Amino acid sequence: MVQAKTWILTKHFDGFPKGSNFELNVEELSEPKDGEVLLEAIFLSVDPYMRLFSSFRMKEGDVMVGTQVAKVIQSKNPAFPLGSHVVTPCGWRTHSLSDCTNLIPIIPEWPQDISLSLALGTIGMPGLTALYGIEEVLGLKAGETLLVNAAAGAVGSVVGQIAKIMGCKVVGSAGSDAKVAFLKELGFDQAFNYKTVTSLEEALRSASPEGYDCYFENVGGPSSSVAIQQMKDFGRIAVCGSISTYNDTTPQTGPYPHMTMIMKQLKMEGFMQSRWAHKHPESLKRLLGWVKEGKLQCREHITKGFENMPAAFMGMLKGDNIGKAIVAV
Amino acid sequence: MVQAKTWILTKHFDGFPKGSNFELNVEELSEPKDGEVLLEAIFLSVDPYMRLFSSFRMKEGDVMVGTQVAKVIQSKNPAFPLGSHVVTPCGWRTHSLSDCTNLIPIIPEWPQDISLSLALGTIGMPGLTALYGIEEVLGLKAGETLLVNAAAGAVGSVVGQIAKIMGCKVVGSAGSDAKVAFLKELGFDQAFNYKTVTSLEEALRSASPEGYDCYFENVGGPSSSVAIQQMKDFGRIAVCGSISTYNDTTPQTGPYPHMTMIMKQLKMEGFMQSRWAHKHPESLKRLLGWVKEGKLQCREHITKGFENMPAAFMGMLKGDNIGKAIVAV
Numbered sequence: 001m002v003q004a005k006t007w008i009l010t011k012h013f014d015g016f017p018k019g020s021n022f023e024l025n026v027e028e029l030s031e032p033k034d035g036e037v038l039l040e041a042i043f044l045s046v047d048p049y050m051r052l053f054s055s056f057r058m059k060e061g062d063v064m065v066g067t068q069v070a071k072v073i074q075s076k077n078p079a080f081p082l083g084s085h086v087v088t089p090c091g092w093r094t095h096s097l098s099d100c101t102n103l104i105p106i107i108p109e110w111p112q113d114i115s116l117s118l119a120l121g122t123i124g125m126p127g128l129t130a131l132y133g134i135e136e137v138l139g140l141k142a143g144e145t146l147l148v149n150a151a152a153g154a155v156g157s158v159v160g161q162i163a164k165i166m167g168c169k170v171v172g173s174a175g176s177d178a179k180v181a182f183l184k185e186l187g188f189d190q191a192f193n194y195k196t197v198t199s200l201e202e203a204l205r206s207a208s209p210e211g212y213d214c215y216f217e218n219v220g221g222p223s224s225s226v227a228i229q230q231m232k233d234f235g236r237i238a239v240c241g242s243i244s245t246y247n248d249t250t251p252q253t254g255p256y257p258h259m260t261m262i263m264k265q266l267k268m269e270g271f272m273q274s275r276w277a278h279k280h281p282e283s284l285k286r287l288l289g290w291v292k293e294g295k296l297q298c299r300e301h302i303t304k305g306f307e308n309m310p311a312a313f314m315g316m317l318k319g320d321n322i323g324k325a326i327v328a329v
Numbered sequence: 330m331v332q333a334k335t336w337i338l339t340k341h342f343d344g345f346p347k348g349s350n351f352e353l354n355v356e357e358l359s360e361p362k363d364g365e366v367l368l369e370a371i372f373l374s375v376d377p378y379m380r381l382f383s384s385f386r387m388k389e390g391d392v393m394v395g396t397q398v399a400k401v402i403q404s405k406n407p408a409f410p411l412g413s414h415v416v417t418p419c420g421w422r423t424h425s426l427s428d429c430t431n432l433i434p435i436i437p438e439w440p441q442d443i444s445l446s447l448a449l450g451t452i453g454m455p456g457l458t459a460l461y462g463i464e465e466v467l468g469l470k471a472g473e474t475l476l477v478n479a480a481a482g483a484v485g486s487v488v489g490q491i492a493k494i495m496g497c498k499v500v501g502s503a504g505s506d507a508k509v510a511f512l513k514e515l516g517f518d519q520a521f522n523y524k525t526v527t528s529l530e531e532a533l534r535s536a537s538p539e540g541y542d543c544y545f546e547n548v549g550g551p552s553s554s555v556a557i558q559q560m561k562d563f564g565r566i567a568v569c570g571s572i573s574t575y576n577d578t579t580p581q582t583g584p585y586p587h588m589t590m591i592m593k594q595l596k597m598e599g600f601m602q603s604r605w606a607h608k609h610p611e612s613l614k615r616l617l618g619w620v621k622e623g624k625l626q627c628r629e630h631i632t633k634g635f636e637n638m639p640a641a642f643m644g645m646l647k648g649d650n651i652g653k654a655i656v657a658v
Contacts, residue, residue, distance in 0.1 A: 056592055220587035242587035255580040258549035258571035261599030263385055268597045270590030 002029045002038060004095035006063045007309050013054055016247045017317065022064070022310040029097050032076045037103075039070035039088060039096045041306065044327040045120040046313040047154065048218075049272075051246040064092040064309070067125060069106075069116045080105070087119050092309050094329060107284050114291065115300075121324035122158050122298040127287045128273040128280060129240060130158035130216075134166070137238040137271050138214040142167035145208050147227060150218035150243060151191065152179035154324035158287075159216045160188050161296050171207040173200075173223075175319045182322050186297055194223065204230045211235070219244045225254040228266070237268040247317070299323030331358045331367060333424035335392045336638050342383055345576045346646065351393070351639040358426050361405045366432075368399035368417060368425045370635065373656040374449040375642040376483065377547075378601075380575040393421040393638070396454060398435075398445045409434070416448050421638050423658060436613050443620065444629075450653035451487050451627040456616045457602040457609060458569060459487035459545075463495070466567040466600050467543045471496035474537050476556060479547035479572060480520065481508035483653035487616075488545045489517050490625050500536040502529075502552075504648045511651050515626055523552065533559045543567070550574045554583045557595070566597040576646070628652030 004027045011021050032038050045067050053065050067089045075082045077100050087104040090096040106119055114123075121127065133155075134140045146163045150156045151172030160170045164187045171190040172183045183191035190207035197203040200223060204212075211232040217224060220242025228237070245252055260266065276283070290296040301321035303312035306329045316325040333356045340350050361367050374396050382394050396418045404411045406429045416433040419425040435448055443452075450456065462484075463469045469492060477488045480501030489499045493516045500519040501512045512520035519536035526532040529552060533541075540561040546553060549571025557566070574581055589595065605612070619625040630650035632641035635658045645654040 052588060052591070217587065220585055224585065224587065239587050239590045242585065242591065245585055245588060251584040253582040253584055255582055256549055256553065256571065256574055257586075258546065258553065258568050258599065259381060259574060261568045261597070262381070262571065262601065264599065265601060265604060266599050268590070270587065270593065270595050272591065272594060275594060 001031075002095050003027070004029050004093050005306055006094075007092035009054060009058055009060060009062055009064055011060055012058075013051065013247070015249045017051065017310070017314050019310055019314075024307065027093075029095055032074050032097055034076050036097055036099050037072045037077050037080045038074035039086065039090070039098055040073045041068045041070050041094050041096075041329050042085070043069040043117040043120055044092065044306070044309065044329070045125070046309065046316045046325045046327060047126070048241055048243045048246065048317065050313065051317060052242075065089075066092050067120060069119050070096070085116055087124065094306050104280075107281070107288065109285065109288060111292065114288075117300060117302070117324075117326050117328070118291065118298055120326060121154055121300065122291060122296055123284055123287045125273060126154035126324060127158050127296075128276075128283055129155050130162055131283055131287065132273050132276050132279075133216055133238040133240050133271060134159060134162055136276060137269050138216065138236045140166060140168060140214050144213035145169040145171065145210070146214045146216060147171050147173075147204070147208070147212045147230075148216040148218070149173045149194070149223065149227075150241065151188065152182050152322050153218065154321075155240060156216070156218055157182075157186060157299065157323055158296065161186055162290075164188075165290065165295055169208065171204070171212070173203070179322055182299065200226045201229070214238070216240060217242070221245045221252055222254055225257070228257055228260050231260075231264055231266055233264050235264060235266050237266060239268060239270040243317070301325045303327045305329070330360075331424050332356070333358050333422050334635060335423075336421035338383060338387055338389060338391055338393055340389055341387075342380065342576070344578045346380065346639070346643050348639055353636065356422075358424055361403050361426055363405050365426055365428050366401045366406050366409045367403035368415065368419070368427055369402045370397045370399050370423050370425075370658050371414070372398040372446040372449055373421065373635070373638065373658065374454070375638065375645045375654045375656060376455070377570050377572045377575065377646065379642065380646060381571075394418075395421050396449060398448050399425070414445055416453065423635050433609075436610070436617065438614065438617060440621065443617075446629060446631070446653075446655050446657070447620065447627055449655060450483055450629065451620060451625055452613055452616045454602060455483035455653060456487050456625075457605075457612055458484050459491055460612055460616065461602050461605050461608075462545055462567040462569050462600060463488060463491055465605060466598050467545065467565045469495060469497060469543050473542035474498040474500065474539070475543045475545065476500050476502075476533070476537070476541045476559075477545040477547070478502045478523070478552065478556075479570065480517065481511050481651050482547065483650075484569060485545070485547055486511075486515060486628065486652055487625065490515055491619075493517070494619065494624055498537065500533070500541070502532070508651055511628065529555045530558070540564070545569060546571070548573045550581055551583055554586070557586055557589050560589075560593055560595055562593050564593060564595050566595060568597060568599040572646070630654045632656045634658070
């Protein structure tokens with residue numbers, strides 16, 4: 001009999017998450033039946049979408065949603081042998097029983113010298129989000145200028161690097177000087193600290209006086225109203241995230257975007273990477289290929305200990321992380 | 330020597346337009362030179378976009394922007410013979426000299442029993458706007474449910490009818506009971522008076538409990554924040570107009586749409602019909618064909634007298650018109 005620790009959402013977040021919204025629980029897991037495996041978490045992910053989904057797709061008492069890299073520690077399914085690794089969307093838990101229907105094996109080409117934690121980052125959901133946002137939503141073309149915010153985060157840092165691979169000019173905004181320095185290391189053409197510029201409008205204009213063809217939106221809120229004014233005619237906006245509004249108790253308001261969208265003929269589209277799940281295997285190989293070639297650099301912000309999941313989550317929402325926020329058990 | 334009367338924007342609108350924003354002027358026009366024609370206005374158009382463009386594309390002292398159906402009264406260009414009719418974007422003026430570069434001849438198939446004023450409405454810019462919004466922006470498909478607001482207006486009434494031709498369910502909102510009755514005559518499946526419903530949210534939900542695949546936006550402002558919540562997943566929004574915000578002195582604000590756009594994976598696009606100018610000749614023939622077959626009904630709200638242009642314009646902005654607002658000289 002294995003005991004699984006889990007983190008429960010005891011109460012829906014009211015504003016910014018607090019420690020008291022979470023409770024560490026213990027579950028007894030039975031032995032795997034035929035076709036099942038028992039999994040042990042190695043790396044867990046904390047991501048902004050968890051804050052968003054908590055309001056829309058979780059009830060109080062649910063285990064927090066999330067994905068992890070886990071090791072098969074008991075197997076009654078030959079497709080997932082003992083000792084193999086998988087990515088599983090089983091939530092914030094140390095151990096889980098799975099009937100294997102929603103397990104994603106680590107891709108066979110995965111080299112030994114690349115941490116499996118990247119399967120939660122650049123070679124996982126955030127990397128896929130960046131890739132599909134660029135290719136499927138924005139239709140970014142070589143030579144175009146792209147704006148990305150929360151640019152030092154798990155998704156933003158991949159967005160900027162893929163856009164550079166594609167031959168674009170990339171402007172990134174982030175919330176600390178250390179993050180800005182990181183963006184410069186990654187090859188961003190322009191980067192600024194939105195917390196210290198005197199005017200976001202001027203910072204955007206000075207970074208690209210001719211405006212922006214594409215805008216990868218991770219932040220939302222007031223900054224989006226400023227950025228939309230800097231779009232070129234026929235600009236495209238991929239709405240991936242809105243982290244500046246996830247913790248609102250009463251929704252923030254801003255000017256309606258319609259007049260600007262008409263005059264500039266802008267396109268804006270919200271998306272989630274799951275829409276292109278049929279492309280995931282091929283896309284993960286492309287992302288891995290770029291990592292192996294050194295074209296995609298992967299920085300991680302690792303918190304140790306399953307007991308620190310809520311702290312890691314709240315730290316990520318505050319922007320403590322540069323690159324992907326990961327919890328190592 | 331011909332005298333042209335013109336309406337000048339003397340002062341940029343501050344809020345809702347007033348009579349004092351306009352001034353009637355007289356210009357002396359010279360004789361047409363080789364390649365030129367002299368035109369006399371027959372029908373002039375007043376449209377919501379003029380209010381929008383006044384802020385973005387006009388300076389004080391400019392002749393008001395606008396399109397008219399005009400008759401060639403002197404010709405030194407054999408392509409535009411004396412007595413022929415054209416559509417010309419020459420603004421609010423009774424007479425104009427043209428080098429013919431931007432004249433659109435009335436299409437040759439035009440039947441004698443159809444008023445040329447429709448070249449400013451259903452078989453003109455508003456009809457093209459409706460058609461491109463549906464086909465190019467929304468990609469509306471048979472069997473889908475479409476929401477259109479300002480539905481009894483020049484564009485909205487064509488939108489709803491084309492969507493019915495395509496085999497869709499159409500829900501329209503408008504601002505009077507007479508307009509709602511008109512929408513029912515046009516074959517709209519559901520129509521309601523947004524000014525008298527107790528809740529817009531309930532009216533939208535009751536008209537289509539399963540939500541909306543497509544939304545043709547003419548109004549913007551607070552109603553857009555309500556309607557977006559009723560979209561189905563992967564819904565598409567064509568942003569054609571935002572008439573409820575054109576007269577704002579300080580921009581109205583509303584909740585940011587990003588979270589809804591992400592969770593429902595919505596696409597929203599601003600557009601102007603001029604983007605597809607290369608398709609205009611073929612599109613105008615299609616619109617004319619539908620009118621001849623009786624599939625597109627065309628109602629007009631006609632104001633007599635060039636001197637009443639400002640009044641007709643302001644009346645249209647207030648919603649006095651059912652169908653296309655036209656000024657007959």
